[in-house]
Amino acid sequence: MRGATLQSIATAAGVHRSTAARALDPGQSHRISPEVVERVRAEAQRQGYRRDAIAASLRTGRSRLVGVVVPDLANPVFAPILDGIGAQLSSEGYSMLVADGGPDAAAQAAIVEELIARRVDGLVLATATRDDPVLTICLNAGVPTVLVNRREDELRASSIVTDDLAGMFLAVEHLIELGHHRIGHLAGPVDFSTGVLRRKGFEDAMRTAGLAADAVVVTTEYSRPAGRSATASLLDRWPDVTAIAASNDLLALGAIQELKVRGLSCPADLSIVGHNDMPLMDMVAPPLTTVQIGLAEMGEQAARHLLDHISGSSLKPAVLQVRPQFVLRDSTAMASK
Amino acid sequence: MRGATLQSIATAAGVHRSTAARALDPGQSHRISPEVVERVRAEAQRQGYRRDAIAASLRTGRSRLVGVVVPDLANPVFAPILDGIGAQLSSEGYSMLVADGGPDAAAQAAIVEELIARRVDGLVLATATRDDPVLTICLNAGVPTVLVNRREDELRASSIVTDDLAGMFLAVEHLIELGHHRIGHLAGPVDFSTGVLRRKGFEDAMRTAGLAADAVVVTTEYSRPAGRSATASLLDRWPDVTAIAASNDLLALGAIQELKVRGLSCPADLSIVGHNDMPLMDMVAPPLTTVQIGLAEMGEQAARHLLDHISGSSLKPAVLQVRPQFVLRDSTAMASK
């Protein structure tokens, strides 16, 4: 049954293929007489016709396809983001081309080139660094692009992010309220906006409270192993910290693992706050106190915003901030001393 | 710079566009004189030419696009599967069109129709029921399709699954070795192959050990709430069970939650075994003893197999089983009585 074409149903219905096209297009069918519309529809139904999106794209120049690039598909943090993007896109008749760009820019660039060759109408990058060469490619190619979760320093493209400063502020305030005053920070990579902004949030919050913000270890990736080794450095260097604010849940999980290895327990010996509230963070041991950044919502908004960019001519790049929310669970406790 | 076309570089290089096409195709360039090839390549480079995949697809009928349908993108179990599929596909120059079909067949059918209209070269369904109407659509459309994680009863399409019987056997054997003889089972939905096969695995293992396999509660979806309420029913009806073999990790997590609510603890009061070994199952409380089913590997194999189907003429449908592996963690303990 491969091959019911517009031509074939037009012939069968005794009309020209352009007439058939109009009859089947809900936006145009009113220009065609009802009986012809009915005849064409019936014939299309009978032959099981489906419009060939490829051919349509070639002619119109639009593919109704959006490319989404993530740095690591296996990381559970992206599932809700993709979910949000996908939901929003499909409600508008768009589909999502998901690609794992990996951690390095060269591979990401190749992937993006591939997506552009496939004539995507727009791109969502969850991979952005603070000065992202991949974004340059997208912009040069004239493809509407939005960033999600991370942003650039410059405002070259719209970004949908959480308020990283405010989020980390919430986390640190909580620890301070619990009586901690020697607090360490596991900072994210310096080339990610989340890394530096959350670190700044940490420092601001500490200073505001009149506390020293020196116990900081910078990681080079958001992962559990990175969290473990960073925590090891932190504890070796500042053995007196009683709490850790991590800039990411995976780092926090790594920290918890390191504590366990050292025979320390969380939260009895050290309090730990994560960031992002990834799926399952309520079930880990101990259930992680963290900052929820609205992953699915960011995805939705990114998609919606991208669609606006695609249709609405030239919107100014903007930064949309989703409000972070503190989530109290069991990985934090009163300072004992 | 939008619009370096084959024609434009051909003109600039002083050749016909068909010659340019051949010069740029590694498989054809040997038929063209080296100097022309060089000239065309240089010009293509200079103009930043990218072949328009859409136009090529229209002509050739192949899109190098594979549709992947999952029932719930937000479920972390699919992240590794998508990762495996994506890795394999991109290594062969294919891209992945990911769609969330939702739980019901009608919506899935609509999504699949959409994917077919986009002329995907093949489809991976992670949504299959034991007699799947959506697969019928794919087959009727003549689109190569493989099932991943779940299979049909009939062998209409190739499936890449784990050995569900064997996997559950491992789980139950483990519990029995720990001295449990009153073991309950949280069965998956009856219309999923995983639901019935794992249940059968449970029953077989119990009977093999001469134990009664009557303490079974059937769920209607794989989710934590479903696990909680199923566990509630199970404990109400068979208060003497000392262990539960769940047919899915999320069900197991739900069970743990229900225990907690009842003031029981895992594994002290009840042992629980999950299934799938989703991401983070090593970090939940307690770290979940489960059966690892090779999610990423299934994804990879599914993609590889699909590509074979796409290129290699007509392979017979087959069931490929990835071997499950028992993972011992802390949610199981010796039976106390």
Next chain:
DNA sequence: GATGTTTATGCGATCGATTGCACGTTGTCA
């Protein structure tokens, strides 16, 4: 009834890459 307007439909170019066929040139062999 002549002119203007609306309505329904047909016509054909177009998007850009691919590919079977044809043509001219050069080289080979008897």
Next chain:
DNA sequence: TGACAACGTGCAATCGATCGCATAAACATC
């Protein structure tokens, strides 16, 4: 030297839907 093969390129049809323009018929207006 004539017949034929091999090679490098050009030519033009093709994939299927879309859409501006043309046209014919129907209808309205004075």
